[in-house]
Amino acid sequence: MVNSKPPYYAVIFTSLRNEQVNDGYEAMADEMVALAKAQPGFIAVDSARNGIGITVSYWESLEAIQQWKLHTDHLLAQQLGKEKWYLHYSVRICKVEREYEFGG
């Protein structure tokens, strides 16, 4: 999924959701991914949820991450998230130093 060679950057977003349905979360999450993909320096994103949710996005530079973070709609979504969607979340900005893979 990621074709860049280290070093590059990862944003690890770990969250615990409110248990609400039809609250617009899925649409917001889809929009956030679309926004990330449209940003310069975006590489890839992986996401999984059962109980907690983990979304890891990969970026060419810290500057690309900052630009994404500054994006108005992204900031808006973070604000709404604090109010409604999440019981808890954490964001970690990481430098990917090494990687290895198995399989195609």
Added chain:
Amino acid sequence: MVNSKPPYYAVIFTSLRNEQVNDGYEAMADEMVALAKAQPGFIAVDSARNGIGITVSYWESLEAIQQWKLHTDHLLAQQLGKEKWYLHYSVRICKVEREYEFGG
């Protein structure tokens, strides 16, 4: 979940499973988590799976990660994983440079 201050380290393990049941995967995965928790330098682990699986373990140092990796049972599980459990996996060793949180 993580009480350490950056910098510390993260291992991002992303995997695509074979669709087999009762193949011993869950027991192996539980054992790997137990082994990690028993290692010096272990901080925490988060895991989620739907479609792809993402497991992120957090460590105090690269040396702690290397010791964990060298652990016999862990290596064994990786080998078995190549043969049976995974269609694809990737491992990324990362330095956590910054973090922020919302919620308790």
